[in-house]
Amino acid sequence: MMAKPELDATDARIVNELQGGFPVSRTPFADVAASLGIEEQDLIARISRMCDTGALSRFGPLINAERLGGAVTLAALAVPEGRFDEVAETVNGFREVAHNYAREHRLNMWFVVAADRRQRIGEVLGEIEAATGLAVHDFPKLEEFYIGLKVTV
Amino acid sequence: MKDDVSRLDDADRRILEAIQAGLPLCPHPYDAVADRLALEPADVIARVARLLKNGVIRRIGVVPNHYALGLAANGMSVWDVPDDAVAGIGHRVGALPFVSHCYRRPRHLPEWRYNLFAMVHGRSREEVEDKVGEIARLVGDADRAHEVLYSTRILKKTGLRIGA
Numbered sequence: 001m002m003a004k005p006e007l008d009a010t011d012a013r014i015v016n017e018l019q020g021g022f023p024v025s026r027t028p029f030a031d032v033a034a035s036l037g038i039e040e041q042d043l044i045a046r047i048s049r050m051c052d053t054g055a056l057s058r059f060g061p062l063i064n065a066e067r068l069g070g071a072v073t074l075a076a077l078a079v080p081e082g083r084f085d086e087v088a089e090t091v092n093g094f095r096e097v098a099h100n101y102a103r104e105h106r107l108n109m110w111f112v113v114a115a116d117r118r119q120r121i122g123e124v125l126g127e128i129e130a131a132t133g134l135a136v137h138d139f140p141k142l143e144e145f146y147i148g149l150k151v152t153v
Numbered sequence: 154m155k156d157d158v159s160r161l162d163d164a165d166r167r168i169l170e171a172i173q174a175g176l177p178l179c180p181h182p183y184d185a186v187a188d189r190l191a192l193e194p195a196d197v198i199a200r201v202a203r204l205l206k207n208g209v210i211r212r213i214g215v216v217p218n219h220y221a222l223g224l225a226a227n228g229m230s231v232w233d234v235p236d237d238a239v240a241g242i243g244h245r246v247g248a249l250p251f252v253s254h255c256y257r258r259p260r261h262l263p264e265w266r267y268n269l270f271a272m273v274h275g276r277s278r279e280e281v282e283d284k285v286g287e288i289a290r291l292v293g294d295a296d297r298a299h300e301v302l303y304s305t306r307i308l309k310k311t312g313l314r315i316g317a
Contacts, residue, residue, distance in 0.1 A: 005222075055218060056215050056216055063169060107265070139261075
């Protein structure tokens, strides 16, 4: 893992206060900079640096796949210990697998499948079952109460 | 809901594809996008504002890398709460500042009894445990059982990408 990037107090304010609400205007950086009491160029430089150091994954929009006519699901596998890396490679090989995490549980591999066609989700899960010989547990979202990242640094 | 897709035209999709990995870091980012796509800046701004309003874009801003920022402990807390209470509880749990995602998902009985998922981030497992304790207090008597599944490794993280 990379070392923790150093953030000063102004960087921290940017991270904490700009996790949404970036203006859709001709001069959005100037607008935000004014509200933070800093210069536009300073704001741009700081965001750019935090993207470079990895403190930020990116700067931009978070897109809702479902609103685009696609679908997303969370799925889990109980992978026998000796097969973990092999199965991870198979699962990760699907373009539609957006995230995959090892977790401490009998269901020890949890992955998000996102596709621009709803039907493709079921196909991918079926293909993963066929390729691994393991039962895929599908946990589609039934109701969304919150999504966002209110990280405070 | 369903007609949102049909309301997206080619220009909307091209704009989303152009900005999904990041907005240009320059004083007039939407002008830069407009230039690249041969659209008018005012048109790009109006379309992005509409995509934001109708929820195709959830939000625009910094996307923190919580691992790089020291929030290395990530616990997926899962809760068995009565189905008729899950909506009210879900909204209250989702409103907690340390919960990044909160969803109702299906039970898979008998091996999986949990119907509410709340992702909790912290600097350490102890911090995540404290926060899960806070959720437990909020859920109160409706908490029939819960578990926390800690992540031990990120196996893949590319995120959603539309287009080719």
